[in-house]
Amino acid sequence: MSRMTTNAPANSTVMSTETPTGASPLAVVSARGLTKRFGSFEAVAGIDFDVYEGECFGLLGPNGAGKSTTIRMICCLAALTAGSLTVLGEPAAPGQRTIKAQLGVVSQEDYLDPALTVRENIEIHGRFYGLSPEVATLRAAELLAFMQLEGKTHEQVRSLSGGMRRRLVIARALMGKPRLLVLDEPTTGLDPQARILVWRKLRELKAEGVTVLLTTHYMDEAQRLCDRLVIIDHGRILESGRPRELILRLVGAECLECPDIAPALVDGLMATLRPEDQAWHEWQSDSWVLFSPNLSSILDRWAAADLAPPLSYRRPTGLEDVFLRLTGRELRD
């Protein structure tokens, strides 16, 4: 895709490192130079980040960016190749029981035991965390109610819808009363209603003080849920910060989207742009999108020159624009 002027709005806000509450930051996860190699392939290429107590932290990136590998190392399911990784005060490594006892893990696939009922599935998982039978039963009932699955308690898991399965997997991850809940693409494959319910539940958990770490490639999800996030690609961190701050810093607050515009007309419009506009533009499918902190003055100029595009609208920018700007538009598999 053509990207002729690439001067980003450079009103860089310094990324704040304070916690959402403003209290002294207590890092629940702390990665320094975290690296994972599979043979000669570097899946995670030396990344640094901290996840603070009580926040919702997002790992964003296209497929194959290194999100899941990072998550696996945090969950003590994979060894790191180099660097350091501290989770809940302990060095993360496979078999780190003290870390795993305080973690809840929601993997990408809804792995449920097909032979067991809804309740049995999460009860037995609680027993893996060392809960007594009574506590496991009690907590299973609580969590099924919390995840709005109490009507399904005795059903076989194969009768559940995709959204219910995901909620059950989240309930299961909560059986050990985790301090840190880790979710790998929690809403991939869910319908909009199911996604909204999952989001609501994650916010409720956060309000209860659970630290939430999630990966996603849904930008709306990241924007709604995450206090802070890092965007990673090819195993490296491209940007990090709060969603709003990243948007303002990297693409500005607004953009102009022109659907179905003739490329010849675009050339004419481009010619009117000045260096101080700090404009950059890109094609998002059939729309030509112009980003600039000077949008109003550009539009005035076009109006004066009678150049205005036939169809256009100003819209607020979002993380999606940031993401596409940083990771490019080529398809990932």
Place this chain on the structure above:
Amino acid sequence: MGGVRGMVWPRFTQGALMVFRRDFLSWVKYYKSSVLLNFGEPLTNLLALGFGLGAYVTKMSGDPFVDFIGPGLLAVTAMNAVTFDMSFEAYDRLNENGIYLSMITAPLHPAEIVGGEYLWEACRSLLYGLVFLVVLLPLGIVHSWWALLLPLPLLVTGMLFAGPALWVATAAKNHEQLFYYFTLVVTPMFMFSGVFFPLAHLPVVIRDLILLTPLVHVVNLTRALILGQFPPTLWQDVLWIVGYTLLFMALPGRRLARRLTD
């Protein structure tokens, strides 16, 4: 690249007990179909060979034919009950339904998963072996009170065959590769381990080769206990069984740990 080095022996912990519990809960749901699967074949063999062929081959090394093959088939039933579960079922738990993957997100070590599977397979072997014993009773095949000791060798037999089958399940890339284990290992053992005919008349080389495999020793032991006939070499069978059980215990742990954590 892996972080898993050295031997990973099964661990029989509280966590392992919970893995056992999951297997039991799951088995309760399926036992009707599963019992048929595991009994169909040996029972068919017993009836068809024991009474069909047995009408022509009346004696086998001094015993009625059906008395000879009954105890052997009991050993085979125990082996199959364990081998099916630890190959096809364990393959699915690892690769299809993610049961091991979700276990490993909890504070469980792969060695505890193996430990739990070992406990469960010991139980399965006992369960299926004893039910087969109940089938043998009305047929008049059980001749000795020594048969009351059968639970002990059955428990050990479960552990003996769990290790190699679980190792195969962790190494297999698809279901077809599991069939190789049956075709190349399990079925030949079944045919040549003295279940259907005594090994005494086989060429010495072949007999010695057979004695290097585990099933024949289990067959010798179950036959001794059920018929109440104790050959002077029986202690060797016991040693082989215990030795192989311990040796095979180290087989699946490391592979499973690698598959689950890297």
